[in-house]
Amino acid sequence: MAAFKGWHVLLLVGTLGLLAIFYQGLWGNPNFIPPVIVETPAPEVTGPDLYKGTAVSLSDFRGKVILVNFWASWCQECKLEHKSLLAIKKHYEDDPNFAMFGINYQDKDHLAKDYLQVHGNNFDHIRDLDGRISIDFGVYGVPETFVIDQEGIIRHKQIGPIIGDVYSDMIEKVIDPLLNGTAGIVGTVSSS
Amino acid sequence: MIVEIGHYAVVTALLLSMLGVAAPIIGLKRKNAAWVQVGQRALILTFVLITVGMVAMIYSYLTEDYSVKYVYATSNSKLPIFYKIAGLWGGHEGSLLLWAWILAFYSMAAATLHWKTQPVVMPYLILMESIVLCGFLLLILFLSNPFERIFPAPLDGKDLNPLLQDPAMVVHPPLLYLGYVGLSIPFSFAMAALFSGRLGEEWVKVTQRWTLFAWICLTAGILMGGYWAYYELGWGGYWGWDPVENAAFMPWLVATAFLHSVMVQETRKMFKVWNLFLIILAFSLSLIGTFLVRSGILSSVHSFAADPGRGVFILGFVAFMLLLSFGTLILRSAKLKSSVTIESVVSREAIFLFNNLFFLVALVTVFIGTLYPLLMEVLQFNKVSVGPPYYNAVFMPVALGLIFLMGIGPYIPWRKTTAKNIKELFGLPLMLAFGAGVLLFIFGIREEYALASMTVVAFVAAAIFIDFRKIALFWGKRDRVNPFLGFLSAYRRNPRRIAGLITHVGVLVMIVGITFSSLYQTEKILIMKPGDEVSLKSFQLRMATLHGAEGVNWEGKEALFDIYQEDRIVTQMRPQKRFYTVSQTPTTETAIYQTNMGHLFVTIPEVSPDGTWARVRVLHNPLVLLVWYGGGIMGIGGFLNIFRRDRKRSVVSVASGVTAKTAPSLASGRDGIVAQRSES
Numbered sequence: 001m002a003a004f005k006g007w008h009v010l011l012l013v014g015t016l017g018l019l020a021i022f023y024q025g026l027w028g029n030p031n032f033i034p035p036v037i038v039e040t041p042a043p044e045v046t047g048p049d050l051y052k053g054t055a056v057s058l059s060d061f062r063g064k065v066i067l068v069n070f071w072a073s074w075c076q077e078c079k080l081e082h083k084s085l086l087a088i089k090k091h092y093e094d095d096p097n098f099a100m101f102g103i104n105y106q107d108k109d110h111l112a113k114d115y116l117q118v119h120g121n122n123f124d125h126i127r128d129l130d131g132r133i134s135i136d137f138g139v140y141g142v143p144e145t146f147v148i149d150q151e152g153i154i155r156h157k158q159i160g161p162i163i164g165d166v167y168s169d170m171i172e173k174v175i176d177p178l179l180n181g182t183a184g185i186v187g188t189v190s191s192s
Numbered sequence: 193m194i195v196e197i198g199h200y201a202v203v204t205a206l207l208l209s210m211l212g213v214a215a216p217i218i219g220l221k222r223k224n225a226a227w228v229q230v231g232q233r234a235l236i237l238t239f240v241l242i243t244v245g246m247v248a249m250i251y252s253y254l255t256e257d258y259s260v261k262y263v264y265a266t267s268n269s270k271l272p273i274f275y276k277i278a279g280l281w282g283g284h285e286g287s288l289l290l291w292a293w294i295l296a297f298y299s300m301a302a303a304t305l306h307w308k309t310q311p312v313v314m315p316y317l318i319l320m321e322s323i324v325l326c327g328f329l330l331l332i333l334f335l336s337n338p339f340e341r342i343f344p345a346p347l348d349g350k351d352l353n354p355l356l357q358d359p360a361m362v363v364h365p366p367l368l369y370l371g372y373v374g375l376s377i378p379f380s381f382a383m384a385a386l387f388s389g390r391l392g393e394e395w396v397k398v399t400q401r402w403t404l405f406a407w408i409c410l411t412a413g414i415l416m417g418g419y420w421a422y423y424e425l426g427w428g429g430y431w432g433w434d435p436v437e438n439a440a441f442m443p444w445l446v447a448t449a450f451l452h453s454v455m456v457q458e459t460r461k462m463f464k465v466w467n468l469f470l471i472i473l474a475f476s477l478s479l480i481g482t483f484l485v486r487s488g489i490l491s492s493v494h495s496f497a498a499d500p501g502r503g504v505f506i507l508g509f510v511a512f513m514l515l516l517s518f519g520t521l522i523l524r525s526a527k528l529k530s531s532v533t534i535e536s537v538v539s540r541e542a543i544f545l546f547n548n549l550f551f552l553v554a555l556v557t558v559f560i561g562t563l564y565p566l567l568m569e570v571l572q573f574n575k576v577s578v579g580p581p582y583y584n585a586v587f588m589p590v591a592l593g594l595i596f597l598m599g600i601g602p603y604i605p606w607r608k609t610t611a612k613n614i615k616e617l618f619g620l621p622l623m624l625a626f627g628a629g630v631l632l633f634i635f636g637i638r639e640e641y642a643l644a645s646m647t648v649v650a651f652v653a654a655a656i657f658i659d660f661r662k663i664a665l666f667w668g669k670r671d672r673v674n675p676f677l678g679f680l681s682a683y684r685r686n687p688r689r690i691a692g693l694i695t696h697v698g699v700l701v702m703i704v705g706i707t708f709s710s711l712y713q714t715e716k717i718l719i720m721k722p723g724d725e726v727s728l729k730s731f732q733l734r735m736a737t738l739h740g741a742e743g744v745n746w747e748g749k750e751a752l753f754d755i756y757q758e759d760r761i762v763t764q765m766r767p768q769k770r771f772y773t774v775s776q777t778p779t780t781e782t783a784i785y786q787t788n789m790g791h792l793f794v795t796i797p798e799v800s801p802d803g804t805w806a807r808v809r810v811l812h813n814p815l816v817l818l819v820w821y822g823g824g825i826m827g828i829g830g831f832l833n834i835f836r837r838d839r840k841r842s843v844v845s846v847a848s849g850v851t852a853k854t855a856p857s858l859a860s861g862r863d864g865i866v867a868q869r870s871e872s
Contacts, residue, residue, distance in 0.1 A: 008522045011469075015518055019511045021563070022483065024570040026503040076717045106581070131581040140579040 038157050042068075042148045043136035050104055050112055050125035058101070059152070065178045066148040067100045070134060072107045073115035075142045081161035082119045084170075088162075089123045091171060097150070097179055103128050105142050145170075149178050195260050198248020199339035202289075205241035205296070206329040208234045212322030216315035225311075231318040232303045238325060239296040246293050249280055249338060259345030262286060262338040268351040268774050270745040278362040279352045284486065285338035287365060291482070292328040294366070294373045299325065302377045302402070310398065316384030324376055327509040335502045351745065351774035360420040368413030368440055372478040374406025375447060379475035382468050383517060386524045391464060396454045401834050403454075403471075407447050408830040414440050415823040426780040426795040428713065428811040430819065433583045438562040439481030442555055446474040449551035452601075456544045460606060465525045466548070472517045479510045484562070536608035543601040550597065554590045557583070588641065592648055595703060598696050599652035602689070603659060620658060625651035645707045649700050656693055656700075687836035695829030702822025709790070709816035720751075720808045729812045731792055732756040733765075738799070738806055746770045748778075749799040751806055755785060755792065767794045769806070789821075790814040 045058040045068070058066060069085055071078040085102075092098040102125035104112045112125070128134055137146065140159070147156040147170075156174045158166065212234040219227030249263070253276045258264040266279040266286065280286040299321035307314065332338070355361070378399035385395040417437065418430035431437060450470040456463045483506045536542065561582055603617050628650035629643060637643055660679065667685070668678025683690045716728050725734045734754045741750035748770035755763045765783035772779065785792040791813045798807035 005526075008526075011518055011522060015514050019507070019514065021566060021570050022507050022510075023504075025566045026507065076715055080717075106584075131585050134579075134581045135585070138579065139581060 038154050040154060041152055042066075042146070042154045043133075045101075045103070045126065045133050045136075047103075047126040047128060047133060050102075050109075050116075050127055056101070056124070056126050058148070061099045062152055063150050064097050064099045065150060065175060067098075067175065068103060068137075068146045068148065069101070070103045070105050070128075070137070070139050070142050070144045072105045072142050073111040074107070077161045078143045079119065081143055081163055081167075084162040084167040086120055086122055087167070088171065088175070092175070095179065098175070100124075101126055103133055105134050105139070106131060147174050147178065194248050194251050194255075195257065195339050195341070198245040198251075199337075201241040201244035201248070202329065202339070203333060205238045205245070206326065206333060208238045208241065209322050209325040209329055212238065212318055213326055216319040216322075220315050228315045228318065231315065231322065232307065235296070235303050235318055235322065235325075236300050238322075239293075239300040242289070242293045242296045242329075245289060245339070246280070249286065249289065250277055253277060253279055256349075257345075258347070258349050259341050259343070260338075261340045261342045264342060264346050264349045266349070266352050268349040268745060270774070271352060271357070272744070274359075274362065275352055275357050278356070280338075281365040282352045282356050285332070285336040287369075288328060288332050288336055288486075289338050290366065291369050291373060292325060292332060294369045295321070295325055295328065295376060298373055298377055302380070306398065312388055312390060313381060313384040313395070313398075316387045317380045320380035320383050321376065324513070327512075331502070331505055331509070335505055348774075351772065354746070354770070354772040354775060354777050354779045355424055358420060358424050360416050361424070364413055364416040364420055367409050367416055371406050371408075371410025371413050372440075372443065372481065374402060374409060375443060375471070375475045375478050377402040377406070378450075378471050379517070382471045383520065386468060386520045389524070391468075391524075393458055393461065396457050396467060399471075400454065403447065403451060404830055404834050407444070407451060408827050408834075410440065410444050410447065411823060411826060411830070414444060415820055419820060422816075423782045423784060423793075424779075426782045426797065426809075428715070428793055428795075428809070428813065429710075430816075433558075433561065433580055435562050436485050438558050439484050442558055442562075443474050443477040443481060445551050445555045445558070446470055446477055449548045449555075450474055452544055452551075453548050456541050460541055462541060463544075463548075465521070468521055468525070470548075472521060476510075476514050476517065479513055483507060483510050538604065538614065539608045540601060540604050540606045543597055543604055547594065547597050547601060550590055550594045554587060554594070557586045557590065561586075592645060595645070595648050595652060595699070598699065599648075599655040602693060602696070603655060618655070621651050621654035624654040639711045642707050642711045645703060649703050649707075652696065653700055656697060659693070660690075684837075688833060691829050691832035691836060693829070694832060695826045698822045698825030698827070698829055700822070701818050701825055705789070705815050705818025705820075705822055709813045709819065712814050714812045716808075716810045718808055719805050721805045726808070726810060728792075728810050730757055731762075731812070732759075733794070733810060735806075735808070736764075738803060740803070741768060743770070745774060746772045746779075749796070749803060749806070751794075751796050751808070753783070753794060765792070765794050767796045767808075769796050769799045786817070788815075789817045791816050 042058065046055055048054065049056050058068070067088065071082075085100075089100050092100075100123045102123060104125050104127045106128070109127070112127070116125070126133070137144075143161055145156075145158040145162060146154050147158075149155045155178060156170075158170065160166075162170055212231050215227045215231035215234060219225065219231065249260075251257075252260045252263045253267055254273070256263075256267070256269050258267075262283060262285045263279070266282040267276055271279070281290045299318075302321070303314065303318055306317070310317070378395075381395045381399045381402075385391050414437070417440070421432070422428070422430040450467065453463050453470060454467055457467050483503070486502060486506055599621060600618065605613070625647050629647035632643060632646050637646065661675075663682040664675040664679035666678065667682040668675040671678060671681050673681070714728060716726055718726060720726065720735045722735050722738050725732055727733070732755070734756065736752045736754050738749060738751045741748055748768055750766050750768045753765040753767070754761055755765055763785050765785055767783040768781035770779045770781055771777070780795050780797050783794045785794075791811075793811040793813055795809045796806040797809060800806070
């Protein structure tokens, strides 16, 4: 008689499991835009500060509205939105309930610093050394921006640069309502 | 009328493919070869009939018969003839028909070519191929019928998707299918081996060329798709880890692993079950890929109309094939055990084992990445896509490991080796690689990945070059000719090995292209008006004019750029923003200027409504052409391997009177130095 081994069972279970997942998947909505993690708890972010090198954790800022912006010095579209980012930070300068971080993605330490030197800087940046933070956030490319509410839930995702209307909407329709506690569901926006 | 003939031909083909399933089973039950012959004839006729169906469809395209719904959906009277024909695979229904036609072609070819030499395998081969054909024909006729009519007949068609109106896109789907479907032949041979219990090395040898041909087509298909994405989608990259790209890449990874591991079975009679598993997996992944693409289960730039009905059918079919093949493997393999074990970790078979493990890890990486959103959704988590960061982090180290093995595998001896031997074999290549790394560093290459991959590439290149040089000199000396002819003479003696190494050279060239074009790409995006200038690398681009342009079935804007290098005009470039009037779709047409092996790449993704300014994207992709040149070299290696002329000893597998006579005469010939290894 045939002697069944571990890999036999594994292969069979694996095949059946895969088929079950496929079957289930058929009833999902195929046109659902995938990179949505809005309305879910933000992944924990821990990484070294770009300048001080000390570890920064987003969870330390729980209770505030946090804007997280993924950028890189080699990213052209990031340059387009950089002024807007500086303006947002400036806009909420006196609001203790607002915090803002840049996540420097796949970049060189000195190139990132040069970039901020040239384009100006008024907020803190965390380095995503091994790309883990970007993977956790499901980032496809830079720039992408997330807004996290006081409870640590991601309430907004912006794909592409914050320029023009996107900028004013970001302040008036996303951050202000969250700070005032009048926010509804915001969702994902792609500016490109 | 013609379409109806085609339709009925395909209906008849379905019935015949059912006969193709039944006849070999009856033949096996009754031990009657006549029934097997019936099955073979049914397969051949099936091919003829599906061809009639294809011709009928193409006829409707050429005669602009828009009462055929599918023709209406994918063609237009203004289309050039070339794209009218290609419209056939421009949508779901026609693609499936093409799939079935290619499958019928392969089946017919295999059942005819091997009819005399593989009588034992034949019934199972016909059976398996007919099952797959039957499944696809059912799908075509009942759920995706391209022959369907609409009434009243529209005056003109909706036009072929403009993105598909492109030469690369005309050949990309057929090539890809030739690859996907071609894997069905070695798969059927493997299943035949399992069913018939003849699990020796024979099926592996017979299917070698089939697998190679499928592999070349798959490689070419993937590269062609990448090339299309590169200039047609206008984002400047050729690979985006999109689910549909992955669907083609996964069978490729497994087929590549299979092509390597069969060599171990041939030489050392090991990995028997493993090879069966690999080829079943490779073809299963082809089917799963078809399912993923055709069911619209994953969202992707390629997605076609989603239809759960079709999805359920294809899934049912995939489930049937998977359970049948893996089930048989499980039941049969219990009897099999490898008679030889690996003696040492530093032996060629061990390197092959690592090669296979790496390929499988690569597969799992891509597989998880592709299915991740689906998994999350099914398990009630929120849907999250896995983007390029994941692949860059996980896939790249595996790829580097695989390339590194290319420098070791072909040179390390079978069974085991000594430390001294290793030093002799790899000392010089390692030193050269290290030197190359240092040189690159001095010349300003600072990216870790670029340094690592170029050092590894240098190692493998050195190993290959040293080997080629050695054999060229050796045979040149023996035959008293120059080293070049010596190399040819070495090639004639062991074409398989050298053709394989040529393929490796192609891989290296491609890796150089991938590394530089991705890590050293430079980009500028800006708003430009006529008269504005921008510089990138050594180029100055001046927008001369921004004007209207039109073609047969589109209108749009074109920017004219004068390109200067050191104040000298070198070329003019004309990127366009097109609007296809019939299908109401905009496209971005890329302008490309070739510099050395790289590209200057200009697009205008956006033009202001009043036509005064355009958003301009300028890219410099250094060495990007090497990606496709490398692919070309890989293909040359592959074809040399298919069309190689084996020496007698490997063709005749059973020691017969003939071999007994020829073997000594060969041995006493001028190439007697090559040991006559017994093959039985």
